[in-house]
Amino acid sequence: MIRLENVTKSYSTEIVAVKDASFDVAKGEFVFLVGPSGSGKSTLLRMLNRQDRPERGAVWVAGRNIVDLPSGRIPMLRRNIGNIFQDYKLLLEKNVFENVAFAQEVIGRPQHVIRQQVPAVLDLVGLAGKEERLPNQLSGGEQQRVSIARAFVNRPLILLADEPTGNLDPATGEGIMRLLDRINKTGTTIVMATHDQRIVNTMRKRVIQLDRGIIVRDQARGVYE
Amino acid sequence: MFSRTRYVFRETFDSFRRNATLTIASIITAAISLLGVGLTLLSQEGFDNLLSKWEGGVEMIIFMRPDVTDDQRALIESSLDQNNQFIESWTYCDVDCSLAERDRVLAAEPGVKDLLNADNIPTQYKAVPTEATDVQLLRQVSEAFSEGPGVFEVVFAEDQISLIEQLQSFFGFRLFLLSGFLLLAAILLIWNTIRTAIFARRREIEVMKLVGATDWFIRVPFMLEGLLHGVIGGALASLGLGIWNSQWTSGVQGFPPNSGFASLVVTSGYDKTVMLYMLIIGAVAGAIGSGIAASRFLDV
Numbered sequence: 001m002i003r004l005e006n007v008t009k010s011y012s013t014e015i016v017a018v019k020d021a022s023f024d025v026a027k028g029e030f031v032f033l034v035g036p037s038g039s040g041k042s043t044l045l046r047m048l049n050r051q052d053r054p055e056r057g058a059v060w061v062a063g064r065n066i067v068d069l070p071s072g073r074i075p076m077l078r079r080n081i082g083n084i085f086q087d088y089k090l091l092l093e094k095n096v097f098e099n100v101a102f103a104q105e106v107i108g109r110p111q112h113v114i115r116q117q118v119p120a121v122l123d124l125v126g127l128a129g130k131e132e133r134l135p136n137q138l139s140g141g142e143q144q145r146v147s148i149a150r151a152f153v154n155r156p157l158i159l160l161a162d163e164p165t166g167n168l169d170p171a172t173g174e175g176i177m178r179l180l181d182r183i184n185k186t187g188t189t190i191v192m193a194t195h196d197q198r199i200v201n202t203m204r205k206r207v208i209q210l211d212r213g214i215i216v217r218d219q220a221r222g223v224y225e
Numbered sequence: 226m227f228s229r230t231r232y233v234f235r236e237t238f239d240s241f242r243r244n245a246t247l248t249i250a251s252i253i254t255a256a257i258s259l260l261g262v263g264l265t266l267l268s269q270e271g272f273d274n275l276l277s278k279w280e281g282g283v284e285m286i287i288f289m290r291p292d293v294t295d296d297q298r299a300l301i302e303s304s305l306d307q308n309n310q311f312i313e314s315w316t317y318c319d320v321d322c323s324l325a326e327r328d329r330v331l332a333a334e335p336g337v338k339d340l341l342n343a344d345n346i347p348t349q350y351k352a353v354p355t356e357a358t359d360v361q362l363l364r365q366v367s368e369a370f371s372e373g374p375g376v377f378e379v380v381f382a383e384d385q386i387s388l389i390e391q392l393q394s395f396f397g398f399r400l401f402l403l404s405g406f407l408l409l410a411a412i413l414l415i416w417n418t419i420r421t422a423i424f425a426r427r428r429e430i431e432v433m434k435l436v437g438a439t440d441w442f443i444r445v446p447f448m449l450e451g452l453l454h455g456v457i458g459g460a461l462a463s464l465g466l467g468i469w470n471s472q473w474t475s476g477v478q479g480f481p482p483n484s485g486f487a488s489l490v491v492t493s494g495y496d497k498t499v500m501l502y503m504l505i506i507g508a509v510a511g512a513i514g515s516g517i518a519a520s521r522f523l524d525v
């Protein structure tokens with residue numbers, strides 16, 4: 001599903017964010033990217049949906065090298081990839097339903113599909129009954145659930161999560177992890193950047209560890225070190 | 226497709242509402258500049274009307290009496306031909322031609338216009354002098370013609386044209402320059418309004434890009450917004466021009482007859498053409514302003 005071949009990305013001559021990274025992620029896998037702040041986790045995720053481009057190496061996603069993907073084809077790539085973030089990136093003046101529906105509207109899904117799929121995904125993430133709430137009328141965990149619903153409503157092949165529990169207390173974070181695990185079990189590949197030791201150690205998934213842009217460990221059913 | 230159209234219009238009008246002050250400013254600027262363009266075109270057409278009898282380098286007109294005979298005309302024509310060292314070419318404007326000219330030039334002076342009819346309108350010989358013939362020389366040549374049989378009077382361009390042309394170029398150039406600057410200001414304001422609108426929605430745009438909206442899908446509402454600014458400006462300018470032209474028309478009717486100003490009134494549907502131009506120029510200006518803003522500020 002994802003393959004990196006000797007990927008290097010630097011922001012300037014001094015700052016090499018990712019250095020010669022290579023790994024494979026199979027369909028349906030759940031992978032943690034771990035490492036201290038500034039080790040290149042976010043940069044790596046951003047190269048998977050062409051928010052960033054490496055200057056060397058190849059990035060294969062769903063069978064295509066996306067490094068030289070023409071910009072006109074990027075939207076189609078992104079329709080196969082869901083994104084969630086530490087700060088949720090919800091639209092504050094839209095309610096829960098509208099936030100999720102937005103992801104379908106802007107790629108031209110017809111209204112009848114939206115009316116059917118948005119309630120279903122809100123049900124899946126445990127927000128049934130809160131459709132009319134605005135983001136600031138929700139807890140942090142609930143807001144992250146809205147953002148997961150938005151990322152998942154178009155049934156992407158891959159979900160990229162950048163520190164999704166970073167702003168949440170441990171109990172709420174665990175709830176989010178159970179939800180991501182459920183989504184992973186539907187066959188969605190998940191790559192999640194985190195530096196939350198507890199979460200990594202309880203989930204027991206594959207762990208890729210970065211240190212100053214270099215992959216120093218790639219371990220199945222790993223723990224945080 | 227329906228959902229998409231609805232989305233575009235919802236976004237566009239949302240943006241109008243949120244950005245009301247800037248939107249109104251750019252529409253007003255667009256309207257004023259387009260009105261300037263329209264008035265320039267209209268006044269130039271008016272001056273052209275006024276000058277129409279001197280078209281094609283005609284410098285001297287010999288007006289013939291309405292009761293001129295064929296013999297008298299033949300005499301005039303042969304002396305025009307004989308004077309070919311002074312007169313390059315000439316044309317005869319017969320009764321129909323003169324009536325047509327009357328309709329154009331006296332459009333706003335119906336009283337005077339109706340006094341001239343097929344039986345009493347003077348026909349005209351319009352003469353183009355050779356390069357070497359200056360006005361003084363032409364005047365001497367004309368002495369002979371004004372004495373000629375069947376001649377009503379001889380008129381020189383020099384006396385009438387220069388003032389009109391001075392006025393035309395004075396107003397034309399300055400109005401045009403002014404409206405050009407205003408149009409540039411309108412484009413910049415539309416550009417700035419759209420840029421602000423894009424900035425105000427940067428979170429939405431970020432999300433749209435992440436979920437795979439196409440660039441065009443993101444751009445179209447903004448471009449439509451700018452286009453609408455221009456078109457609304459053009460519509461307001463058309464309204465202003467319509468009011469201006471009707472007031473001018475009634476104002477001119479109060480001027481002394483034959484003062485010449487009457488031909489400055491533009492009828493014949495040219496005012497409608499100018500309105501159409503203003504709408505088109507407005508749309509183009511709006512599209513340029515918003516197009517540049519949308520392509521510059523929506524890049525990934």
Ligand SMILES: Nc1ncnc2c1ncn2[C@@H]1O[C@H](COP(=O)(O)OP(=O)(O)O)[C@@H](O)[C@H]1O
Pocket residue numbers: 011015016017035036037038039040041042043044
């Ligand atoms: N847009 C950017 N411009 C310049 N440097 C950046 C940019 N984004 C990240 N970096 C640098 O790249 C390195 C890796 O950053 P990042 O991928 O955000 O790490 P992490 O997500 O692991 O904290 C850091 O040194 C960071 O300062």
Ligand SMILES: [Mg+2]
Pocket residue numbers: 041042043162
């Ligand atoms: Mg990061």
